[in-house]
Amino acid sequence: MVKEPIETKYFNFDELKLESGEKLSPVTLAYEAYGKLNADKSNAILIVHALSGDAHAAGPNGWWEKLIGAGKAFDTGKYFIICSNVLGGCRGSTGPASLNPKTGKPYGLDFPIITITDMVNAQKKLIDFLGIDKLLSVAGGSMGGMQVLEWLVSYPEQVVSAIPIATAVRHSPQQIAFDEVGRQAIMADINWNDGNYYGGPAPDRGLAVARMVGHITYMSDRSMEDKFGRKFRDKKQLLKKFAAEFEVEGYLQYRGDSFVKRFDANSYLYITKAMDYFDAFHGKGISEAFRGIKAKVLVLAFKSDWLYPAYQSQEIVKACKLSGVKTAYCEIDSKYGHDSFLIETEEETHLIRNFLKNVKAD
């Protein structure tokens, strides 16, 4: 079997009308596709990524490589898999670091506020461009799960099945609070300069701290205990004032420092805000919000996930049931906290593969 090389492609379109009423023009979406679209275009699955993800979902170093590929849960031998970088992102899609055609300079804070709805509307344009009318499934975790829910309510006719994982109908105050700490860390960095730092030193320290806070919320008490304990990287040295002596300190600093190499601080601000604004019910009551959804839904949560606790997934299930949506729900027993959706791939594979087996496009 000849393996096709994976390449990131770019889809450009003229204009996107945003939820805020503003228009964004032009727009680029970076995307990757794996597998083959069948003749009647009924085997397409859209994978949607989380806060720090990108279009590179499968293949070497893909963020969900264990789930996407030949013989895997999202079997590229059967399905045509698409993943695009979100609007507002910094991995090839239009975002605050992109050039503003009006000024010829990067947008910075001139970039309009974007929402999860806008991200999904941009993805819809990509799907249309690829000639796909119905998606066999839309799947993703965390912020990806939010986009899955938004697809269900915005385009109920176009979605045959959906897999929202470790996600929520809307952020709780606790989730907004953690996001705000991240944003404040960025904005407190002297290099941030009201978002106007392109071409000069970037607010790397602020972004790194934001990422460190994020990483704490993605793990669980137990997974941190198992991974680091109270171990010292070298040994306790009371004379070395405030050096990263503990393993956990070193880990977080490493994670923060490596993040700034691939992520734009302004994108972090815009995307976390989009998550905080998100409300899958769009102001409707729980019994009306999901009316008209025709898809079969598989909702997954993880026991040790305290950032997106299982009760939030159960609210999704409840809304589905109240609207007569066929729904399966599983709370996977995992110790890895919110990160489980990226780590607990064996359990997910089992559930997703079997779920998709029973999904048929009409």
Next chain:
Amino acid sequence: MSKLIEKEYKVIAEMVDQGATVLDLGCGHGDLLALLTREKNVKGQGIEIDQQAIYDCVAKGLSVFHGDIDTGLPEFGDRAFDYVILSQSMQQVKKPDTVLTEALRVGKKVIVSFPNFAHITARFQLGFSGKVPVNPSLPFEWYNTPNTHFLSFHDFIDYCRKRGIKIEKKTYLSEKNKVRVLPNLFGMVGIFLISQ
């Protein structure tokens, strides 16, 4: 699947109307729900606490919720289902009284099946051998049984009388056939169709 369970499912399927809405509490691996979907065209959902069992339900394409039926069914309105089924699960929950009350609230009718702790073999084992009964309807040892409540058909009928629950139909099974004579002595599994 054991012969006894197969027979039990057949009896339950006979009690359920075509195209009905069904909630299976403690649906296990989803065999009963799959059977009812296939043969009675029901719109079914299940609730099950065991993760591996949920996997099997998902593989069967069923609508299932991974959760505990002991905490009640607050997400469902009154009389939301034509039938609520407790197949071999009532005697396993912590609070059968609460679970039955909830089942009777969300279901127009409830189907309950459970093993008879007063079956003749059980009486002999307890009475003469002085040992906790193990038989085809009570196949577990004391240290690994999922059952936490032990009752006879008479106990259940008494309970329904006390609670003002109407028993619309009842069927008793032994390994070989339906039991019509002295069911509390010869019946291994009882299946009751009840309503409030």
